[in-house]
Amino acid sequence: MIRRTRRATPHPADTPLLCKITSILLQYPDNRVLAHLTQVTAVLPAITDTVARDSLGGFTDWLAGRTPTEAAQHYVVTFDHTRRRGLYLTYYRHGDTRARGMALLALKHTYRQAGYPAPEDELPDFLPLMLEFAAAAPEPGQRLLIQCQAGLELLTEAVREAHSPYAELLDVIRACLPDLPKRHRDELRALAEAGPPIEQVGLEPFAPPDYVTGGHR
Template identity: 45%
Template sequence: MSPLPATVPAIVRTRLRAAVRRPARLTPEEAEARALLLRLCSLLLQYPDGELAAARSVLTATVGTLPPSPAAEQLGAFTDWFAHRQPEELEGHYVETFDLRRRSSLHLTYYLHGDTRRRGMALLALNQRYRAAGWEIDGGELPDHLPVVLEFAALAGPRAGEAPLRQHRRGLELVHRALTEADSPYRHILAALLGLLPPASEADLRAVAELAAQGPPDEDVGLDPYGSGEFAPPGTFVPPEQAQPTLVPPPSSPEGLR
């Protein structure tokens, strides 16, 4: 897989991390366009610290150059909001939305395995997948943090790279539903991402409805960065017992992309 062209701004340009064969069904241009969409989703879902906030004009301009598509339209709707808010407002909205609401947490294995021992095994398997592709996580985020998963998908390609996204499709559907119910602009990013994946089946939608009503499996194993208690409905804030800072994964930082 070749890096994105030099015409793409540095903040969204990728380095070559692993040699992954492109699926025959995608042309090189289509593969690069898809990787760029996934990389933009990864960046826009990261904590809006000063560095990312300062790059808003670059990100907005990059989204504006995307070929017309439903995903590009959704990202444009998000950047219209993102570009016109004060940094403090962006930071507060992000923390409220993703760090204090378990139904819109960005840690994907939580939705599939909840607070059970299986989640620890799923995290280990995901980290092993990254290493097998020649990719190491050097930041403070867990390997199931959605921006990290999206970064891997952009680098490794639609087959192996996007497999974790397909595996956690139901969790992504639930996050999108929660963001929509909360009227968060971040719903547009999830809508763009879901539009890139295979359509949800009836079984998927039934499972999402059940997950929304009952929550994921529950078993106290000491791996719960989201707090304790019942699965939080939309609008309910559940402060974490041991807060973990939201960090931008180094592979997606502007410094690491130049």
């Protein structure tokens, strides 16, 4: 079930820093990411929103309390074992279809227009990458997150159902975005029930050709 309730939006001045922190913490917890925990903890007092600050502080405490192996295993189980919890946001709306390819091209175009050097070895709808962009270029970055908000909502719900602490990070991001209007919430519920679309490419009709053309009697 898609939850409607949300807390108040953090102060806009917090948003770039929140995007930067979550872009780091939502990446695979290798040695590089774990080495950033001290820096992340050091900048948390600069966040004026107490709920966001407490959520991030709680998550960093949890991650710091795991061994590298435990942290890696939890991340893989949370995000890599099912597409319902994948970090590639355009998949939720478009699935593996041509429409998703167009959406990915549009994201790349926005990155290039803003002069952002997006890596070539990562898809442009990877949430940590989108958050890094939103921290560097807040206005276009916010627009992209809003465009992919349906995917973020579905991802958050699935991660929450898995009882993962990563849901706290996703809630911090959600709170930075405007609330969804009712018609979009209804659309989201339908998308959650149906799942991503599947493109039937190169398949013949199930009925014989003469039936399709009207020759069947």
